Amino acid sequence: MTEPIFDVQELGYQSGGQQILQDITLQIERGANLTIAGPSGSGKSTFLRILATLLTPTAGTVKFAGKKQSAYPKPVYRQQVSYCFQQPTLFGETVRDNLAFPFEIREKTFDEQKALAALDSVELTAKMLDQPIIELSGGEKQRVALVRNLLFKPQVLLLDEISAGLDVDTKGVVHRLIQAYRESGVTVLSVTHDETEIAAADDLLRIRDGKIEVPAHE
Amino acid sequence: MNNLIVSPTALAFAVVLVVIALAINLKEKIGLERDMIVGVIRAVIQLTVVGYVLTYVIRIDRIWLTGLMVAIIIFNAAINANKRAEGIPHAFWISLLAIATATLLTIALLVLARAVRFTPSQIVPISGMIASNAMVAIGLAYRSMNTSFHDQRQGVLERLALGANLKQASKHIVQMAIRTGMAPTIDSAKTVGIVSLPGMMSGLIFAGVDPTKAIMYQIMVTFMILAATSIGSVIACYLAYSQYYNSDMQLR
Incomplete structure (x- = not known):
């Protein structure tokens, strides 16, 4: 049996005296496509943020590729475990500023061809590169944000309801891109409320009141 | 120089100006009367005390005493800058380091360049000018950082x-904070002589110094303040931004 990409043991998270997550134990295989569902406020996003190291658990441990999260320098870890927000914020003035950022933090020169190819993969045209971000629609913003996360292929993609509020066509574009990354070996964990996405899930994890309701299929 | 002497009677008459300001404030219901009265009383007490202290320090002319005066100025400036930090951890120590570096480095350069002599009559007032400008710049920079880290949390x-x-992750916020901190100094440098005739230059001219010489001093002071606010705000901002994060590199 191969080593799981995530090994979560008795995970708990408490904030402001409230128990958000408790006793979460599960293993997620490398290359898995796990859908996480549950009522609002059940702790799904908190779970995803803990996996992304944007929150630190108050109990239990999370191992990534056999080592505790704390063993990795945070920037290195987060570049491999990439978290996408439900309502992303774009930086600077133009789309270019956003796509240049992943290069900047890796101290690499901006590769315009790579950026254009990435925009094309979400059906955004080349002229979009220098478009002011204030002129973008919600769907375009979400696609630019997704491209920003995927310019350098991560090992894990954590998607926090990224298709919520998108129109059917944009959802289709986003799903196709994520499917392509999944097929190339990227582990995908997505939080969703969308019944269609839940019905189509390969593996489903339900969280209710901070606890696992149905374990993921092995 | 006799025309420079301000008699107690003349000062008492100057109180009329404060009364005018108070009257306007009361009539317009601005609500600053308490602050104005406290400000005036504090200014009179502080300046009187410092006047006697300076007279003593200048008269006995000891290096250690001049150093102590500079240290007190820097310490007080750090306390005031810290008040603007509104909860940034370790802001007092950051401010102290930033203001001390800005002040001491600028003074060292001026002394080495023989622009000023290490005597209390020159070092103490110049330290006050540098430290107060650095203090204001750092205070503005802190305020800008607090606002930006709050408003741009998601980014x-x-x-x-x-x-x-x-x-x-913080570069854009730090850059904005430094720009905000330095803006008044840069604006002032741009308009000096056109809009404002700065206090030091005006004071020297009042005292009968040749205006061209007074202007040369003012140019030096302008450069000195530019350098000090720049050094101070850069040090303070680069030390303060990490205080917004915990040890897990998460926003507090």
């Missing part, structure tokens, strides 16, 4: 999630 979170280190 910072996203940068962290993309794998930015703390410096990369």
Whole structure:
């Protein structure tokens, strides 16, 4: 049996005296496509943020590729475990500023061809590169944000309801891109409320009141 | 120089000006009367005390006493800058380091360049000018950082999630804070002589010094303040931004 990409043991998270997550134990295989569902406020996003190291658990441990999260320098870890927000914020003035950022933090020169190819993969045209971000629609913003996360292929993609509020066509574009990354070996964990996405899930994890309701299929 | 003497009677008459300001404030219901009265009383007491202290320090002319005066100025400036920090951890020590470096480095350069002599009559007033300008710049920079980290929280979170280190995630906020801190000094440098005739230059001219010489001093002071606010705000901002994060590189 191969080593799981995530090994979560008795995970708990408490904030402001409230128990958000408790006793979460599960293993997620490398290359898995796990859908996480549950009522609002059940702790799904908190779970995803803990996996992304944007929150630190108050109990239990999370191992990534056999080592505790704390063993990795945070920037290195987060570049491999990439978290996408439900309502992303774009930086600077133009789309270019956003796509240049992943290069900047890796101290690499901006590769315009790579950026254009990435925009094309979400059906955004080349002229979009220098478009002011204030002129973008919600769907375009979400696609630019997704491209920003995927310019350098991560090992894990954590998607926090990224298709919520998108129109059917944009959802289709986003799903196709994520499917392509999944097929190339990227582990995908997505939080969703969308019944269609839940019905189509390969593996489903339900969280209710901070606890696992149905374990993921092995 | 006799025309420079301000008699107690003349000063008492100057109180009329404060009364005018108070009357306007009361009539317009601005609500600053208490602050104005406290400000005036404090100014009179503080300046009287410092006047006697300076007279003594200048008269006995000892290096250690001049150093002590400079240290007191820097310490008080750090306390005041810290008040603007509104909860930034270790802001007092950061301010102290930033103001001390800005003040001492600028003074060292001026002394080495023989622009000023290490005597209390020159070092103490110049330290006050440098430290107070650095204090104001750092206070403005802190305020800008607090506002930006609050308003742009989501953007910072996203940068962290993309794998930015703390410096990369905060760079835009730090740059904005330094610009905000330095803006009054730069504006003042741009308009000096056109809009304002600064206190030091005006004071020298009042005292009968040749205006061209007074202007040369003012040019030196302008350069000195530019350098000091720049050094002070850069040090303070680069030390303060990491205080907004915990040891797990998450926003507090």
